[in-house]
Amino acid sequence: MCVDVTQPVPAALTRRGVLAGAAVLAGTVAATGTARAAGPAPAPAASASAARARTGDLVIRGGTLLDPATGDVTEDAVVVIRGGTVTAAGRAGSVRVPDGLPVLEADGHWVLPGLTDAHIHLSTTTEARAALGHGVTSARSGSTSFYQDVALRELARHSPALSPRLRAAGVFVTPALGDTVLADPDLTPLARSRDGVRSAEALRRVVDVNAARGADVIKTRVNERAGLPDQDPLTQVYSHEQLSWIVAAARRHGKGVLCHSYSEQGCHDAVTAGIRSLEHGVFVGERTLREMRRRDTYFTPTLTAIAGLAESPDPVLAERGRTFLPVLQRAVRAAYELGVPLAAGTDSSGGTVDPVGGEVELMHAAGLPALDALRTATTGAARLLGLDRTVGRLARGYAGDAILLAGDPLADLSLLRSPVRVVRAGIPV
Numbered sequence: 001m002c003v004d005v006t007q008p009v010p011a012a013l014t015r016r017g018v019l020a021g022a023a024v025l026a027g028t029v030a031a032t033g034t035a036r037a038a039g040p041a042p043a044p045a046a047s048a049s050a051a052r053a054r055t056g057d058l059v060i061r062g063g064t065l066l067d068p069a070t071g072d073v074t075e076d077a078v079v080v081i082r083g084g085t086v087t088a089a090g091r092a093g094s095v096r097v098p099d100g101l102p103v104l105e106a107d108g109h110w111v112l113p114g115l116t117d118a119h120i121h122l123s124t125t126t127e128a129r130a131a132l133g134h135g136v137t138s139a140r141s142g143s144t145s146f147y148q149d150v151a152l153r154e155l156a157r158h159s160p161a162l163s164p165r166l167r168a169a170g171v172f173v174t175p176a177l178g179d180t181v182l183a184d185p186d187l188t189p190l191a192r193s194r195d196g197v198r199s200a201e202a203l204r205r206v207v208d209v210n211a212a213r214g215a216d217v218i219k220t221r222v223n224e225r226a227g228l229p230d231q232d233p234l235t236q237v238y239s240h241e242q243l244s245w246i247v248a249a250a251r252r253h254g255k256g257v258l259c260h261s262y263s264e265q266g267c268h269d270a271v272t273a274g275i276r277s278l279e280h281g282v283f284v285g286e287r288t289l290r291e292m293r294r295r296d297t298y299f300t301p302t303l304t305a306i307a308g309l310a311e312s313p314d315p316v317l318a319e320r321g322r323t324f325l326p327v328l329q330r331a332v333r334a335a336y337e338l339g340v341p342l343a344a345g346t347d348s349s350g351g352t353v354d355p356v357g358g359e360v361e362l363m364h365a366a367g368l369p370a371l372d373a374l375r376t377a378t379t380g381a382a383r384l385l386g387l388d389r390t391v392g393r394l395a396r397g398y399a400g401d402a403i404l405l406a407g408d409p410l411a412d413l414s415l416l417r418s419p420v421r422v423v424r425a426g427i428p429v
Contacts, residue, residue, distance in 0.1 A: 056081065056082070056083050056084035056085075056160075056400060056425050056426030056427055057082055057083065057101050057102060057426055058081045058101065058102050058103075058104055058400065058423065058426045058427070058428070059078065059079070059080055059081070059101045059102065059103045059104065060077075060078070060079040060081070060103075060104045060106050060111055060402060060404075060423065061077075061078050061079075061092070061097075061103055061104070061106060062076060062077075062078075062092070062105055062107040062108075063077055063106025063107065063108075063109045063110060063111040063404060064076075064077065064109070064110045064111065064408075065077035065079065065089065065110075065111045065112075065394060066110055066111070066409070067393055067394070067395065068113065068371070068374050068375050068378040068379050068392060068393065069375075069379050069392070069393050069395075071371050074089075074090060074091050075091070076091055076092045077089065077090065077091060077092065077106075077111060078091070078092050078095040078097060079111065079394050079400075079402065080095060080096075080097060080098070080101070081400030081423075081426035082098075082101075082426070083426070084160065084399065084400050084425035084426045084427075085397065085398070085399060085400055085426075086394055086395060086396055086397065086398050086399070086400050087396060088396060089395055089396065104404075104428060106404055108406075109404040109405060109406065109420055110404070110406075110407060110408055110409060110415075111394065111402055111403075111404055111405075112374075112378070112394070112402065112403050112405065112409065113137075113378055113391065113393050113398070113401060113403075114135060114136070114137025114164075114391065114401030114402060114403055114422065114423070114424065115134075115135045115136050115137065115138075115356050115357065115360075115377045115378065115403065115416070116136065116137070116139060116140075116343075116344070116356070116377055116378065116381035116382055116385065116387075116391060116392065117131065117136045117138075117139045117164070117344065117345055117348070117356040117359075117377070117381075118140045118277075118298075118300050118343035118344060118345040118381040118384055118385065119140060119142045119258070119279055119300050119302055119343075119345025119346065120136070120139050120140070120141065120142060120345065120346055120347070120348045120349075120353070120356075121141065121142050121143065121144060121149075121347070121348060121349035121350075122139065122141060122148070122149055122163075122164075122166065122353075123144050123145070123148040123149070123152075123349075124148070124351075125152070125155070125162060125163065126351075127348075127351060127353055128152050128155070128156075128163035128164065128166075129162060130353040131163075131164050131348075131353050132162075132163070132164060132424060132429050133419075133422065133429075134353065134354075134355040134356060134357065134417070134419070135355070135356070135357065135403040135416065135419040135422050136164050137164050137165060137391070137399070137401035137403075137423075138164050138165040138166075138381075138382070138385065138387060138391045138399075138401065139166050139167070140166070140167040140169070140217065140258075140345070140381075140384070140385050141166060141167060141168050141170075141219075142169060142219060142258070142279070142349070143169040143170065143171060143172040143219040144168075144169075144170070144171070145172075145179070145180050145183065146182075146183045147170055147171065147183055147213050147214075149166060149168040149169060149170065150168045150170060150213055150214045150215065152166055152168070153165075153166040153167070153168045153214075160424045160425035160427060161424055161425075161427045161429045164424070165387070165399070165401075167216040167217055167385050167386075168215050168216050169210075169215055169217050169218065169219040169258070170209075170210035170214075170215030170218075170219075171183050171187075171206065171209075171210060172219050172220070172221070173197065173203060173206045173207060173218060173219065173220040173221075173246055174197065174220065174221055174237075175196035175197050175198055175237050176196050176197075177190060177191075177196075177197060177206075184209050184212075184213060186205070186208075186209045187205070187206065187209055189205075190202055190205065190206070198238075198242065200242075200245045203242060203246050204245065204249045207246060207249035207253070208249065211253035211255065215255070216255065217250075217255055217256055217257070217276070218246065218249075218250040218255050218256070218257045218258070219257070219258050219259075219260070220238070220243070220246050220257060220258075220259050220260070220275075221237060221238065221259065221260035221261070222236055222237065222238050222243060222259055222260065222263075222266035222267070222269060223235060223237060223260065223261055223262040223263055224237060225260075226262060226280070226282075226306070226309065226317075226320055226324065227305070227309065227317065229314050229316035229317055233262040233263075233282075234262055234263040234266075234283070235263075236263060236265065236266045236269070238269075239269065240269040240272065240273055243259070243269055243270055243273035243275070244273040244274065246273075247273050247274040247275060248274075251274075256275070256276030256277070257274070257275045257276055257277075258275065258276060258277045258278075258300070259275040259278060259279060260279050261279060261280055261281050261284070262280055262281070262283055263283055264283045264284060264285040264288065267281050267283070267284040267285070267288045268285070268287065268291070271288055271291050271292055271295065271297050272291060274295075275297065276297065276298065276384075277297065277298035277300050277343065277384060278292065278297060278298070278299050278300065279300050279302060279345070279347075280300075280301065280302050280305070280306070280328075280347075281299060281300075281301060281328070281331060282301075282306065282324045282327055282328045282331065283327060283331070284299070284331050284335075286334060286338075289331075289334055289335050289338050289340050290338060292335070292340045293338050293339050293340050296341065297340070297341075298340075298341045298342070298343050298384045299331075299332070299335045299340050299341070299342050299343070300342075300343045300344075300345040300384075301328055301332050301335075301342070301345075302345050302346065302347040302359075303325070303328060303329070303332065303359055303362035303363065303366065304346040304347065304348075304354050304356075304358055304359045304362060305347035305348075306321060306324050306325050306328050307321065307325050307362065308321065308354075309324065310322045310325060328366075329365070329366040329367075330366075332363065332366040332367065332368075333366050333367035333368075336366075336367060336368050336372070337367075341380060341383070341384070342363065342368075342376045342380060343377075343380055343381040343384045344356050344359040344360055344363060344376040344377035344380075344381055345359065345381075346358070346359050355416070355417040355418075356377050356416075357377075357413070357414070357416025357417040357418075358416075358417055359377065360373050360374055360376060360377050360413055360416055361373075361413045361414060361416070361417075363376050364413055370409070370410045370411075370413055371410060373413065374409060374410070374413070377416075378391075378392040379393065380392075399425060400423065400425055400426035401424055401425065402421075402422075402423040403416075403419040403420075403421065403422050403423070404419060404420045404421040404422075405419060405420060406418075406420055
């Protein structure tokens with residue numbers, strides 16, 4: 001769970017260099033025409049040429065439109081997207097359709113806004129395209145080792161058909177940085193610290209470097225990892241005071257903190273230190289959940305990752321997964337009943353991208369009604385990312401991100417795993 005330390009990228013990076021590299025990469029990939037998203041083979045698109053499609057103008061016509069915000073269902077719907085933004089949506093005949101726009105026929109399909117994965121580790125363009133293929137059009141990074149997520153965010157801005165819209169977390173604020181100290185020259189002095197990244201100065205340094213490199217959020221931890229058999233995920237690695245230093249440093253840059261957590265005491269320390277969202281949180285207790293509700297702290301349980309442990313060939317991890325999953329399901333149900341805001345996140349990493357639709361199914365299995373489970377990957381996750389006026393709905397002024405499904409997701413949430421088509425900023429991918 002959570003990104004492994006990987007080898008550094010071969011080129012030297014400067015703070016602006018990663019952004020410039022992303023711009024070059026965007027132009028190169030777009031020019032070579034390799035921007036095919038992973039996932040089901042697309043149905044014949046309508047009348048749009050590739051050049052016209054890149055303008056982000058599209059009409060989605062004839063499907064059944066579901067608005068997660070209200071639960072309203074509109075049959076024979078039309079969604080008009082101009083320049084990547086929805087300009088109109090409603091029943092056919094009530095929406096004016098400009099002449100000459102490409103048309104994506106959606107007859108027999110349900111049309112939903114693109115999904116959001118609120119905890120995913122994207123380090124390559126291949127992973128980014130795989131996420132798009134699963135219908136993820138927006139995401140929040142759970143950190144990368146060498147600022148690849150910052151570059152992917154810029155790639156997404158230049159060429160939206162190549163990557164989800166991304167909130168980058170930069171590098172992990174963790175006691176042992178390993179080779180991540182090579183991600184930026186200003187991190188290298190931390191390598192000589194015998195205690196690791198634990199002092200107020202060291203913690204501030206990592207946060208400050210992240211902010212300088214363009215991170216949108218800060219990722220830290222309070223417990224060891226569940227995905228490594230030689231670590232005890234109930235062991236606490238940062239105190240309440242240390243977490244407070246991290247949160248204060250992040251706030252000076254106007255950024256929130258997401259925190260990897262498992263033990264109840266660790267969860268409570270993280271929440272009361274002022275984090276924005278609790279990640280994993282298997283053993284979070286009622287006192288902490290009530291505090292989360294009071295503070296409007298989000299819970300991103302990453303049920304997909306915990307369930308995945310049970311399938312591990314390692315007996316320690318498999319037993320951990322089997323033990324943790326029912327505990328986490330009860331925590332999710334308790335959080336929902338108490339009114340704690342929930343967001344869907346897969347914690348995908350290492351080249352494998354799990355469908356966030358599977359996380360929505362697991363939310364439902366934990367006790368959320370189907371519509372509320374869907375909201376954890378649409379309107380709820382959008383609010384966590386600060387994008388609630390941009391994504392999560394197909395309504396006027398929102399991003400032209402959409403997925404087409406073979407049937408009614410509220411009757412069968414498994415349909416979310418395999419979108420028939422994906423549209424990103426008005427571009428079928």
